[in-house]
Amino acid sequence: MTLDDVRTVCFVGAGTMGCANSLVAAVSGYEVVLHDAQEDNLDAVSARHEGIAAFLVQSGYCSSDDVAAGRARVSIVADLAQAASNADLVSESVFEDLDLKRQIHRQLDQVAPRRTILTTNTSALLVSEIENVVRRGELFAALHSHLGSLLFDIVGGPRTASSTIDVLRRYVLSLGGVPLVLKKENRGYVFNAINGPLLAMAMTLLLRGHATRDEIDRAWMSDRGAPLGPFGMMDLFGLDVILDSWRRPSTDSSREALRAEVVPFLTQYVEAGKLGLKSGNGFYDYPAPAFQEPAFLSAGPSPQIASEALLSTLLGSAVSLVANDVVTPEEVDLAWTTATALDVGPFGILDQLGIEPFSEILQNQLAAGLLAAESVDLCLGYALGLGLEEGERGETDPPARRRAGA
Ligand SMILES: NC(=O)c1ccc[n+]([C@@H]2O[C@H](COP(=O)([O-])OP(=O)(O)OC[C@H]3O[C@@H](n4cnc5c(N)ncnc54)[C@H](O)[C@@H]3O)[C@@H](O)[C@H]2O)c1
Missing domain, CATH: 3.40.50.720 (NAD(P)-binding Rossmann-like Domain)
Structure with a gap:
């Protein structure tokens, strides 16, 4: 055919x-x-x-x-x-x-x-x-x-x-x-395999007292120029849908530990009929959620740990997809920019950031107990293997494009 x-x-x-x-x-x-x-x-x-x-x-x-x-x-x-x-x-x-x-x-x-x-x-x-x-x-x-x-x-x-x-x-x-x-099967394909861990990290930051809902969403919105933060995204997808995805047991032990906290946390909202945008309220109240108010972004800086945790989760998940040979860095960025309508994908961000600041962020996350040592090693190992060298911060001709001969 x-x-x-x-x-x-x-x-x-x-x-x-x-x-x-x-x-x-x-x-x-x-x-x-x-x-x-x-x-x-x-x-x-x-x-x-x-x-x-x-x-x-x-x-x-x-x-x-x-x-x-x-x-x-x-x-x-x-x-x-x-x-x-x-x-x-x-x-x-x-x-x-x-x-x-x-x-x-x-x-x-x-x-x-x-x-x-x-x-x-x-x-x-x-x-x-x-x-x-x-x-x-x-x-x-x-x-x-x-x-x-x-x-x-x-x-x-x-x-x-x-x-x-x-x-x-x-x-x-x-x-x-x-x-x-995709070169091979991967649960969550590409976009969901990156966005899912990002939402999980947002809940970790909140449940472990590192930052408030507003600080977490503000960090993401201002750092990425995004119209919504992770809690706004969860309201959009539906808290019942997010809860369903967390009800399924996982073989990943760190996800299982978080699952024990996330399921009761989201259940409170769902049992109260707070399903997000579709029910009129969830983490925010609609039709005029607080994150759309002009003062939301200017309400003060978010804790650095929130910005760094979200960034390292985004980059770490993207690197894992390439390390596991599911897609190429260019395809990760294509999936991310097409699905979110944002200008830059994870590998574009990584290229701009450079390996040394990325390494520092990962070490901070390790020290805060938000990232496991194996994840830090995997991220750094593959970022280096992908050709990201020290001192590339701010370059406008990313290595990925250079490798493609553009
Ligand atoms: N909603 C999303 O954002 C989204 C995005 C991508 C993929 N998906 C996937 O698409 C699928 C459907 O999701 P949805 O959001 O459209 O769900 P939905 O609940 O809106 O629709 C599912 C439909 O399937 C019908 N259905 C159930 N059993 C059936 C049967 N035996 N025969 C025929 N029809 C039957 C239901 O009556 C319902 O109309 C799921 O696998 C979901 O994971 C959803």
Whole structure:
């Protein structure tokens, strides 16, 4: 199969992501079939598409004429077998539940044509945890989207054919999106694998009394020129969603220690109905959260430890992704800048910072008990291995670009 063979895309799960991705595909010229197990959710598609269309037009992605033409290409089908019967590509966005995803893909493998590529939009599961329920392993991959940005992670499992990855990469380009093909599976892909530890560090700083919510968010917003700090981000993602991700046990002992504190901390908010932006309050009160007030940023400096802990977490996670051969430094920065709309990615920051100040920050974090000695060694070892030399602070021609011969 080539991209030219992809005409009809079936979206399974008509929730937040299924609705967003189906409209983008329809606007881009694909015939779209949308399926959900809940009739109410299918009834709500039209209204949800209207809201998403307003965002797409406002952000300059397409015109209202494109939206009208696209919406005419969308069919809603309540029966899964019928929905998949003519699909060239399936994008599954059902609840984040391993058993459910395995069950859906086993069914899809039986009802979709033999040529059809099956993809999952899972955020935290792996292709290899799902794929053995399908016979067509060569046509199965993850195609993971990001709400509010056109970044798409693409990754195969043990049997995925390179031609499948290529079709998915070109499919994303045909949507006007940014495809990020991972060299191997990684939980959280790239952006979430960096942002997750950042949010965890923000909660560590708060729960261990190093800084207040405002100091932590202010540090991030002023250092990075970001519109939101970590607590504002958690409100945006939904505190129930963040809590769900912390409920799953991990094999990482330092995460497990923090999990014992984070779960009760977030549970208080969720049980009080404080889910963040969507419920009107969370860490902040909406629609006018304190971090949007002009005085918020000028309210005084944040403790240095907060700035340094957030920075070293960002850089450390980015370095680990490259050290583990998931993506290149350039791809890390592409994922970060596309998903956040910030100008500079972690490796751009690291290039500007230089190895000596980075090393100092890591030593401070080690002394404060916020970073383990192995993490410091890994970060410094790989930063040096990546070609970051001493004294490069403030240079405008980063080594990554020089290495690429630009
Ligand atoms: N929300 C995000 O920001 C985001 C971003 C990237 C990926 N994801 C992933 O996308 C997936 C969906 O997330 P969401 O936020 O759209 O969730 P959601 O709860 O908004 O939607 C899930 C939909 O799946 C439907 N569903 C459940 N069981 C089904 C079944 N058996 N058959 C058909 N439909 C079924 C539900 O009725 C619901 O409409 C998850 O795997 C999530 O991790 C979410």
